[in-house]
Amino acid sequence: EVQLVESGGGLIQPGGSLRLSCAASEFNVSDDYMSWVRQAPGKGLEWVSVIHRFGNTYYADSVKGRFTISRDTSKNTLYLQMNSLRAQDTAVYFCAREGNGFDLWGRGTLVIVSS
Amino acid sequence: DIQMTQSPSTLSASVGDRVTISCRASQSISSWLAWYQQRPGKAPKLLIYRASSLESGVPLRFSGSGSGTEFTLTISSVQPDDFATYYCQQYNSYPFTFGPGTKVDIK
Numbered sequence: 009e010v011q012l013v014e015s016g017g018g019l020i021q022p023g024g025s026l027r028l029s030c031a032a033s034e035f036n037v038s039d040d041y042m043s044w045v046r047q048a049p050g051k052g053l054e055w056v057s058v059i060h061r062f063g064n065t066y067y068a069d070s071v072k073g074r075f076t077i078s079r080d081t082s083k084n085t086l087y088l089q090m091n092s093l094r095a096q097d098t099a100v101y102f103c104a105r106e107g108n109g110f111d112l113w114g115r116g117t118l119v120i121v122s123s
Numbered sequence: 124d125i126q127m128t129q130s131p132s133t134l135s136a137s138v139g140d141r142v143t144i145s146c147r148a149s150q151s152i153s154s155w156l157a158w159y160q161q162r163p164g165k166a167p168k169l170l171i172y173r174a175s176s177l178e179s180g181v182p183l184r185f186s187g188s189g190s191g192t193e194f195t196l197t198i199s200s201v202q203p204d205d206f207a208t209y210y211c212q213q214y215n216s217y218p219f220t221f222g223p224g225t226k227v228d229i230k
Contacts, residue, residue, distance in 0.1 A: 043219075045167075052210065052221055052222075052223050052224045053159075053161075053167065053210055053212070053221040053224075054221070055212075055218055055219040055220065055221070058217065058219075066217045066218070067218075068218050069124075069218070102166055102167075106214070107172075108157070108172035108173050108176070108214075109157030109159075109169050109171075109172040109173075109178075109212065109214060110157070110159075110167070110169060110212075111169050111172070111178065113166035113167055113168075114166065115165075115166055116166060
């Protein structure tokens with residue numbers, strides 16, 4: 009089954025770091041454009057970052073310089089390294105495959121930034 | 124950045140009603156617009172891409188229209204499964220942006 013499964017979320021103190029993972033099945037993350045999208049509790053969707061097929065990366069201004077997107081083709085996994093976390097980063101983080109729109113989503117992993 | 128707005132923010136409907144949700148972009152995005160449905164606690168689901176193309180497996184009662192800056196999602200006859208929040212999203216340029224959402228609830 010074609011799917012994405014996120015992991016790595018949890019409770020982290022402000023200023024801390026966390027790495028999210030997104031494992032893909034039945035397709036190669038390196039063949040597609042892959043994004044992270046987040047949703048704060050009770051709020052709307054916010055695009056965070058993308059990595060293109062050839063490795064180009066783009067970020068939302070709200071995370072630029074703090075978050076890094078990457079992938080490991082041997083593990084067929086997408087990552088989001090999050091540093092200098094803030095309370096405003098509290099959200100469910102989804103990974104998603106970008107085709108015409110985001111046609112495949114994971115279930116999400118919850119990140120809570122709080123002391 | 125391209126700003127996306129949606130109206131209304133909330134919509135009350137009865138089963139069988141025709142429902143229309145509007146989405147506006149702050150600048151032209153051609154037809155690079157997608158619509159998603161999200162139920163509570165679930166990931167968004169792609170309904171429409173390129174403004175008017177129906178994603179595989181999505182019921183025919185969903186349709187999209189528009190281009191440039193004005194777009195519409197229509198549900199021709201709302202079913203119980205359709206009570207959810209709907210988001211538009213532009214993918215004309217980074218940063219991709221979503222509308223604030225329209226919640227469709229039961230009248």
